[in-house]
Amino acid sequence: MAEAVSAVAIAESAREAKQVRTVVWVMSLALVGLLFDGYDLVVYGACVSTFLRDPTQLGKVTPAIAGQLGSYALFGVLVGALLAGSVGDILGRRKVMLFAYAWFSIGMAATALTSSVAAFGATRFLTGIGVGALVATTAAVVSEFAPKGRKNLFNAIVYSGVPAGSLMAAALAIVLMSAIGWRGLFMIGALPLVTLFPLAYFRMPESVVWLAARGRIAEARALAERTGIEMPIAAPQLAKSMSDPIDGKASWAGLFTSYPLATFLLGLMSATGLMLVYSLNTWLPELMLRAGFNARGSLSFLMVLNGGAVVGALMGSRVADRFGAKLVVAACFALGAVAILLLTAGFPLAVLLAVVAVVGLGTSGTQTLIYGLVANYYRTNVRSAGVAWCAGFGRLGGVGGPILGGYLAGGGFALETIFYILASVALFGSVLTILVGSTNNKRRRLLAGA
Template sequence: MSTSVRRGELGNGALVAIVATCGLSYLFDGYDLIVYGATVPSLTKEWGLGPGQAGAIGSYALVGMLVGALVVGSVTDLLGRRRVLIAAVAWFSVGTASCALADGPTLFGVLRFASGLGLGAVLPTLNALLIEYAPERKRNMTYAVMAIGYPLGGILASALAIPLIPAVGWQVMYLIGAAPILLVLPLALRALPESLEFLVARGRLDEAHRLAARLGVELAPAREPKARTGRRGSLAGLVGKGYLMPTLLFWAASFCSLLAIYGMSTWLPQLMREAGYPLQSALSFLLVFNIGAIVGLFFGGRAADRFGAKPAVVLGFALACAAVLLLAGGGAEAVVYVLVAVAGYGTIGTQTLLNAFVTGYYPAESRAAGIAWTLGVGRLGGILGPTIAGALLDAHASLTVLFGLFAAVAGVGGAVVCLVRPQKDDASALAPDLRQADRV
């Protein structure tokens, strides 16, 4: 249900600016997700890494993302969502580009951890900002349009890796990671508004009213005191007033989802090489993996708005489980490509819809903390995904075992989301006249 401090919807210009800024930030988050998987074959060859060591290095960025995600809720409460998003984008852009300077696995791992700190702060912040300003009846679809940037970033990394790595080397892939400084920051500085929820919660009402007037929306003054007294950014706000069980279930679902996403994204090219495909063909599977996420999100976002986010997320997990399980059996190349595309939607696309579900589930004063903690705990799964798969490869496990593991994890994620209770009608809404029509 909606928990907004405003009445009415943004004009198209303001909404486009928010969606574009958040979408471009998300794009380079997705680029960073895939770039390591795309460069793993080159790194293992140049530095003589074993699968276990390569998997551990792949997890270093995720450890940084875990720390960044858990800290960002408190930081946004002090500084605001706009400032934190801008700072986080600048941080991870510099960190990613610096990885090109690494001359060995130790320095490379340290730099990946550092860039992960910024990446971990980006996603919860833009989630909260986008969900706040998204139109009520098209919230999930608006989020899906923005979040298409994530698999687009994966496509960009995959498409560039195919010609650039053989021709120039793996370093150029990380130098490209500095592009947000030129593409995202100028747009964010010029067009991205601060969160009205943040301004009201901090008691900056005059500033909030001025911003609302500029955006063409109206604050709900009768409910402002509640926003100010909420436990902003507090973990206690996520486990009290009936939210304990949904919070734990969201954490478990995100854990499963990110384990599957990062495990598959890191090792898919290598697994396809193990299956007999040459390097360029193996990299093309990463491309298809992300294309599947984009195509699926158009349908998944509409389905979430029409039928509710919960059934859309459960269906996505089920598709991931089925597709990855079937990948274990191999088959004709065309069939494998289709299964990889479905797996891309079932993992990346489902995580996107889960993020929207989680962010919209909590009241406004707990929204940023809710998604930050969900993604933070989920990063533990992301850390384990590459590491477990690398250890299994070290132990010469079969492709059936590896794909079966990811399929089982997706199945557990869907089962967990089934247990999330519907929101209560009185769940701390700040503006009850704007309740979401597509309640789950």
């Protein structure tokens, strides 16, 4: 009897060791992928001042044109995210992730070689398609591999790659801009093609939960044995649910049939958050230049903004796992609104930098928490579509962010007025979050594999 118990314990220990290795690889690959997503987000903002002041780079660029160029990539993200929502729920998470890594890397390299406004805008749009596919799929992957009770934390760790990548872009721009120029900075964004993609090809498995949800139970069990990932407790019900007239509808059909109002509110909430993220990451350096700081100093604000987002999201995720993501997201939006208002108070530099860090928590950090909220809100066979909806529809706000910033920066508005407007956007996001209903349906939680 004791020997049997010992054998079971040894087998369970071996399975857990496999699981840890698999989760570490998956989360690490996902984190690095989003690191370059964040790099892509801010590298343009770091170069805007160069484009505005040096027409030999792309031609004449006005604040309005700069805002439009910043939005082209986000239109691509919208397209890529919406396409990935259907493809990810039907063909699997792994294939979409590999495609995204290769696509956006090639797009970044192509952007570095452009010499006109039109070509720059076109390649930014194409790059955005890969970024959108990546963002839309990563949250689903994290939700399906992360241990129970720590999904928000793991999501925050992985999605901290976005502000960390933004931080990296700002730091590299400060150190390398004068040496390698904006083209060199964009070429750095192509590195995943020769680094991340090969690793992901060999180390990124398909999702066991997704395979079970598609009715491929034998494949799911084989993969679970190889990777140590546990089969969903409700795997038979998960497969049977594919023929259910309500809960069985997959991807977009199930999304809008089962969660119509919540989906609309979550999409609008994401759009509000991304409007703040992209407006600040694109225009904060320029606004700080106008406030009297030099070029290096203005980029330092961008570093602090994204550093605050990383730390704040990790702290917020621990609270979200314990008390629920909804209230945490609403509180972070509100905190961001207050911090943006405080930017107008004329604080000394040290205090101002601390306030900017809190702004990072209330904008990019909040968006990280939103992806965790959304990924764990939906059941498995609509999860990728749900995240894609928020990443895609949300990019409408992202598209509007640089345009709004360009309008405000080029329209003669006082800095105080610009910050008042952005603070009102953050407050609106808090209200939207409060309006989102909760998922108390036990059956849906079972089917989600949570």
